[in-house]
Amino acid sequence: MHTGTAMLTIGAFAKASRLSPKALRLYDELGLLRPARVDPDTGYRYYAPDQLEQARLVAWLRRLGMPLAGIRRVCALAPDAAAREIRAHWGRVEAETAVRRDLAAFLADHLDHLSDRLSDRLADRRSDRSSTPPRKDITMLELRYAARSDRGRVRPANQDTAYAGTRLLAVADGYGPAGARAGGAAVTALKALDTAEPPAGSVLNLLEDAVQGATRAVADAAGGAEAGTTLTALLWTGSRLALVHIGDSRAYLLREGGLFRVTHDHTVVQAMLDEGRLTPEEAVSHPQRALLLRALDGTATPPVPDLRLHDALPGDRYLLCSDGLTAVVPDDRIRSLLAAAGDPDAAVRSLIGAANAAGGPDNVSCVVADVVESR
Incomplete structure (x- = not known):
């Protein structure tokens, strides 16, 4: 696949891709970025320069929180199809975030309202103890x-x-x-x-x-x-x-x-x-x-x-x-x-x-x- 291409050691490839060797080993284990060649005696990994773009793409997709199956799918697609898949993934993330945001707002409002009601009850009790006439300005x-x-x-x-x-x-x-x-x-x-x-x-x-x-x-x-x-x-x-x-x-x-x-x-x-x-x-x-x-x-x-x-x-x-x-x-x-x-x-x-x-x-x-x- 990479015949005739000068190979990079894992250290050189890590430096060029701005990824750590540990991350590269993890991507290999997950099947997201296989080395171009593995030395059969030492097990040392070697990468081809044309794998740099894929390495960066995998890192970016991991940062987006895309699941492994999605990353594999994106990496196998042509650039225009990969772009559509990334937009679709982010649309789903935003929709799910909106649902969680609404639920968080609901819970916060609910607790605020509960706090207000508790405060009103305490105020009413203090009012009763001081024989203050009840409020007349509450709109029902x-x-x-x-x-x-x-x-x-x-x-x-x-x-x-x-x-x-x-x-x-x-x-x-x-x-x-x-x-x-x-x-x-x-x-x-x-x-x-x-x-x-x-x-x-x-x-x-x-x-x-x-x-x-x-x-x-x-x-x-x-x-x-x-x-x-x-x-x-x-x-x-x-x-x-x-x-x-x-x-x-x-x-x-x-x-x-x-x-x-x-x-x-x-x-x-x-x-x-x-x-x-x-x-x-x-x-x-x-x-x-x-x-x-x-x-x-x-x-x-x-x-x-x-x-x-x-x-x-x-x-x-x-x-x-x-x-x-x-x-x-x-x-x-x-x-x-x-x-x-x-x-x-x-x-x-x-x-x-x-x-x-x-x-x-x-x-x-x-x-x-x-x-x-x-x-």
Whole structure:
């Protein structure tokens, strides 16, 4: 392979590649960078000068945290294909980091909130002991909400489920022969959260338990048939909304005229967008745009949901919807319809009407909730 090429000793090659002999021996043992020749008597390693570029590439990929199988694959590819593979790897790293970042933010916010509540209790106790009159300036918030689901103009049946209650808002988009039952079962499994305010410090545990329960419910509802569902839900805690999200249904926040997407789609196309392998324009018409990477499908190991905690402000308007809306109605149109509607019921009707006016190719479900001051 390297016939006629002047060989470098491991020491000379280490100096030229700026790698230590120890690293080179490790790469040899791992099968990532084999020496060009090994002396049969002494076992001494010799390298060819044209291996320098590969040595540096292996070192850089190790620094990126790429697994060994990925490094082997990259090293075997042509430069342009290797570049695409590295971009794809980094896109996956960023997506996974974003999930961990969101979870870290959730936990930090949760603990901050718990600390605030403990501080308030201590202040109340001191206030009681000093006979100070109770505070009158605390703003109490509540939700005003509406939910609606529609078959659309093409599908023979509706496999979506939309629910809105005092504390729980949820949308599920079922698929497969038992998709309607799967989506309904997932939402029903969460309805127990609608009955009472979550105790302080338990929101995260409640949402985790709810996903476990929803997984079992979907498996029972499917009855062995191939079926599954997305699940996007918000749980009201009295001042905050805790999100649990799996799949490609979405949650949006309309605040001060701006529309913000709260969720991240768990789809093949979204992963390709994150990795830089697709443009937003290409994603719109991609044949795999509805292929899910995460869903509740009744398997023994439930998917890891996205969890977030949102501070609510008076005047906020939240939207939960299935992809029957977002696939045909662009975000700027959704924003204008949400902003123009006088109340949640008018908002869900106008959004579903817009999806059907655009052809209604899929079931469409919307839940809209306004954060308002209690009367």
